[in-house]
Amino acid sequence: MRSQNPRRERAVWKRSLFYLALTLLTLFFLFPIIWMAMASFKTQVDNLATPPVVLFEPTLENYRETFIRNPFPRYTWNSFVVAAASTAIGVVVGAPAAFSIARFRQRGLAVVILAARIMPAISYLLMSSSWQRALCPPSAICCRGIFSFCGSRWSGRTSR
Amino acid sequence: AVMLAYPVGYTVWLSLHDLSPFNLENPEWIGTENYAALLKDTRFHAALERTAYFTLGALALQVALGLGMALLFNHNFVGRGVVRTLFLLPMVATPVAMSLIWMLILNPVDGVANWILETLGLPPQLWLNSADSVLPTLILMDTWQWSPLVMLMILAGMTALPHEPFEAAAIDGASWWQSFRFLMLPMLRPTIMVALMFRSIDCLKTFDIIYGTTQGGPGFASETLNLYIYKTGFDYFRLGYAAAALVVFFTLVLSVSLLLIILRRRTEAAA
Numbered sequence: 001m002r003s004q005n006p007r008r009e010r011a012v013w014k015r016s017l018f019y020l021a022l023t024l025l026t027l028f029f030l031f032p033i034i035w036m037a038m039a040s041f042k043t044q045v046d047n048l049a050t051p052p053v054v055l056f057e058p059t060l061e062n063y064r065e066t067f068i069r070n071p072f073p074r075y076t077w078n079s080f081v082v083a084a085a086s087t088a089i090g091v092v093v094g095a096p097a098a099f100s101i102a103r104f105r106q107r108g109l110a111v112v113i114l115a116a117r118i119m120p121a122i123s124y125l126l127m128s129s130s131w132q133r134a135l136c137p138p139s140a141i142c143c144r145g146i147f148s149f150c151g152s153r154w155s156g157r158t159s160r
Numbered sequence: 161a162v163m164l165a166y167p168v169g170y171t172v173w174l175s176l177h178d179l180s181p182f183n184l185e186n187p188e189w190i191g192t193e194n195y196a197a198l199l200k201d202t203r204f205h206a207a208l209e210r211t212a213y214f215t216l217g218a219l220a221l222q223v224a225l226g227l228g229m230a231l232l233f234n235h236n237f238v239g240r241g242v243v244r245t246l247f248l249l250p251m252v253a254t255p256v257a258m259s260l261i262w263m264l265i266l267n268p269v270d271g272v273a274n275w276i277l278e279t280l281g282l283p284p285q286l287w288l289n290s291a292d293s294v295l296p297t298l299i300l301m302d303t304w305q306w307s308p309l310v311m312l313m314i315l316a317g318m319t320a321l322p323h324e325p326f327e328a329a330a331i332d333g334a335s336w337w338q339s340f341r342f343l344m345l346p347m348l349r350p351t352i353m354v355a356l357m358f359r360s361i362d363c364l365k366t367f368d369i370i371y372g373t374t375q376g377g378p379g380f381a382s383e384t385l386n387l388y389i390y391k392t393g394f395d396y397f398r399l400g401y402a403a404a405a406l407v408v409f410f411t412l413v414l415s416v417s418l419l420l421i422i423l424r425r426r427t428e429a430a431a
Binding site: 022029030032033036039052 | 228229247253257261265270271272
């Protein structure tokens with residue numbers, strides 16, 4: 001019986017350490033998001049108060065401002081169009097390319113595509129004439145698409 | 161391939177010219193003058209150093225934290241699925257919006273971060289507003305956003321590991337540390353290399369959180385390569401010069417990732 005006790009004590013210690021670490025990490029990762037959500041219901045005065053207020057009278061004014069005084073639905077629609085179109089093009093062009101790389105082990109092509117992913121987006125902006133600009137988004141999107149397909153294949157191989 | 165090669169080729173072509181809004185129609189061929197100027201440009205050198213500092217710091221923190229978190233989540237506990245999903249929220253958040261929230265939190269005068277520090281009896285910090293602390297703060301922000309991704313990748317690798325070696329080690333009386341150090345880490349190495357590759361490319365290219373918070377300031381204290389190039393091109397309109405810097409930057413990122421690919425293939429061959 002006596003030898004059992006220290007071991008159990010250690011197990012309890014380990015448990016509590018585990019949960020302590022988990023709680024601290026959760027706080028760290030969630031705090032900014034919670035704070036953002038809280039700020040959205042606060043008035044300007046409450047948001048700039050020192051010390052910061054945790055209990056406050058919630059207001060919907062910020063949301064009213066967002067949805068009514070700004071064309072927020074329009075912004076949402078714009079984001080949606082960009083996301084849908086680039087996903088579609090990325091899959092259509094990326095899937096065959098990724099397949100050929102995987103099937104025929106075209107290392108060189110993979111590196112070229114990787115290079116396109118590496119390229120800073122600014123270099124697309126540097127192009128001055130309009131026909132050059134028209135070319136940029138599709139090429140950027142395709143590279144991303146192809147690479148994420150290769151990426152999933154690569155990580156698939158490692159988890160084998 | 162044309163679509164991929166064209167932007168690269170055009171950038172290289174541009175880097176050999178003097179192009180600004182004053183001579184948009186006929187850029188002047190100046191050979192390697194832009195590159196020669198880059199060699200002497202102290203602001204470029206400083207930006208290069210900052211990029212290296214930011215990338216190394218962020219990578220170290222993210223891989224360490226990601227590995228630690230993956231170890232935690234590799235255990236079974238109540239509500240694991242829910243907590244794991246919550247941890248992925250930073251990844252989903254938009255960087256620009258988060259920059260604004262961080263500015264609110266980290267405001268040295270009335271931000272909540274300093275209030276927490278003071279409550280805990282620690283000295284308040286200047287965070288993004290001092291040349292000494294701005295890069296560590298940005299590293300912290302990047303870590304907050306992306307270590308969940310590293311965690312997810314490593315965790316996926318961990319769950320795919322076979323059980324037998326660990327059981328054998330346990331029977332042989334290996335301590336937890338021993339089985340972690342000599343079994344789990346070597347077997348996870350390919351996964352960690354993939355995570356490193358993804359994160360190092362993105363860290364080198366970090367733009368949004370820096371532009372969203374400090375725009376490279378205070379002074380030039382957080383001006384990394386990507387920011388410097390952006391400013392040269394679009395604030396100072398030295399397009400040819402920006403292109404030259406871009407080519408150097410691109411070569412740098414490419415060589416780092418090629419190095420990682422080679423390292424990765426070597427670890428794979430060894431495994």
